Amino acid sequence: MSNAGGSGAGDGMYSKLIDDEAGYGELNIRPDVGHSAHPVSPIRTIPRPSGPGSYRLATICLATLCAVLLISIIAVAANNKNKPQSSGEETSEVQKQKQEANVTALMASITKLQQEKKKLQEEKDELLVRLASRRTTKAPNVIRPTPQATKAPIVCPTDWHLFNSSCYFISRTTRDWPESKSFCESKGAHLAIILTAEEQTFLWNLLPRGHWNAYWFGITDGHTEDQWKWVDETPLVGGFWEVGEPNNHINEDCGYIVKTQVLERVPIRSWYDAPCTMYWPFICEKEMVPGASTAIPH
Ligand SMILES: [Ca+2]
Ligand SMILES: [Ca+2]
Structure with missing residues (x-):
């Protein structure tokens, strides 16, 4: 076993550790580099998303949130849509009933007017018959009053x-x-x-x-x-x-x-x-x- 071989094996292990740690993201502890004789204190770095794993997680979270929001919006919209529709249906039903009532009333009025028209027509016919009867029975030579003779003025005697x-x-x-x-x-x-x-x-x-x-x-x-x-x-x-x-x-x-x-x-x-x-x-x-x-x- 050579040092280089031993060193290569150690580098591979280290790289794997780096990758694994990078997958956790938030805490990045840098181990001693090159196994220096001077121990280096671990450095806490500002957590930042790094690596494809972090973006995937964030993407998944965002996608989930978006989905939840979308579902909520759809649900609210559907709810709001259903309410007016129901009210509209009720209004439409009431209007329909009113229209039917109006139609019924109009039909009754038409029937009544037709009856009155028929009655008036009968009365008119009767009056025409009476008028014709009077005209035929009227004496052809009516004795009309002759104009009165001019009144002679009254003249009183003397005194x-x-x-x-x-x-x-x-x-x-x-x-x-x-x-x-x-x-x-x-x-x-x-x-x-x-x-x-x-x-x-x-x-x-x-x-x-x-x-x-x-x-x-x-x-x-x-x-x-x-x-x-x-x-x-x-x-x-x-x-x-x-x-x-x-x-x-x-x-x-x-x-x-x-x-x-x-x-x-x-x-x-x-x-x-x-x-x-x-x-x-x-x-x-x-x-x-x-x-x-x-x-x-x-
Ligand atoms: Ca007197
Ligand atoms: Ca008297």
């Missing part, structure tokens, strides 16, 4: 005054009430029957003012006290009595209108009752028929 369709006469002579009534009737008229405030005012305006200008007109309660009637036997409704009248003060059964010098007196409160035997002027009224003779008997 008679027209209001509406009546002529009024204000006497200048005096008579008691029965004689006044007879006089008017002899003229084809009657003592005035005054039914409206307008008529009353019209006559009032015809009368002259005086100390106590009184005029008989056609009202009496001679048949039954306080039951006033017109000369045509119709009962009095309302009237234009002065306040406190009629009072039958001295057996007063005939009505008259008075007009004085007092301007405050008003036509609608100018009626009094008095004994029918008093002599006063009077008012006659004659209803006129358009186109009829206006002649007044003398």
Whole structure:
């Protein structure tokens, strides 16, 4: 055995140790070099990856970590993907149900409208039948109202005054009430029957003012006290009595209108009752028929 041989064997062993130690990586203890007589203290070096083994391990670790991360990401993504999909499915289902409900409601509306249309069509047909029936049964020669003949204007005789369709006469002579009534009737008229405030005012305006200008007109309660009637036997409704009248003060059964010098007196409160035997002027009224003779008997 030579030293060289012994030395070579020792180098081979050493190289193998280096390789093995390098495989562990972190602690690199350098043994004595050349078996020097001076022992060298072991040197601790900064661990660093070195050698293909370290990179493989790191690569494996990184790959593992990457795989774990990738799996985690995929799992999270899948989870997140499943959730909205589920919600979306539910939403879609609800929408589908709503749409089906809408379709059902629309179909019901269409059916109802069709029924109403049919009913209206029937009513229309019935109305058309009625209209056609009326047209056929209508008299071909309808008697149409002829235009009214032009109304002849009412012309009152001299000393008679027209209001509406009546002529009024204000006497200048005096008579008691029965004689006044007879006089008017002899003229084809009657003592005035005054039914409206307008008529009353019209006559009032015809009368002259005086100390106590009184005029008989056609009202009496001679048949039954306080039951006033017109000369045509119709009962009095309302009237234009002065306040406190009629009072039958001295057996007063005939009505008259008075007009004085007092301007405050008003036509609608100018009626009094008095004994029918008093002599006063009077008012006659004659209803006129358009186109009829206006002649007044003398
Ligand atoms: Ca009386
Ligand atoms: Ca009186």
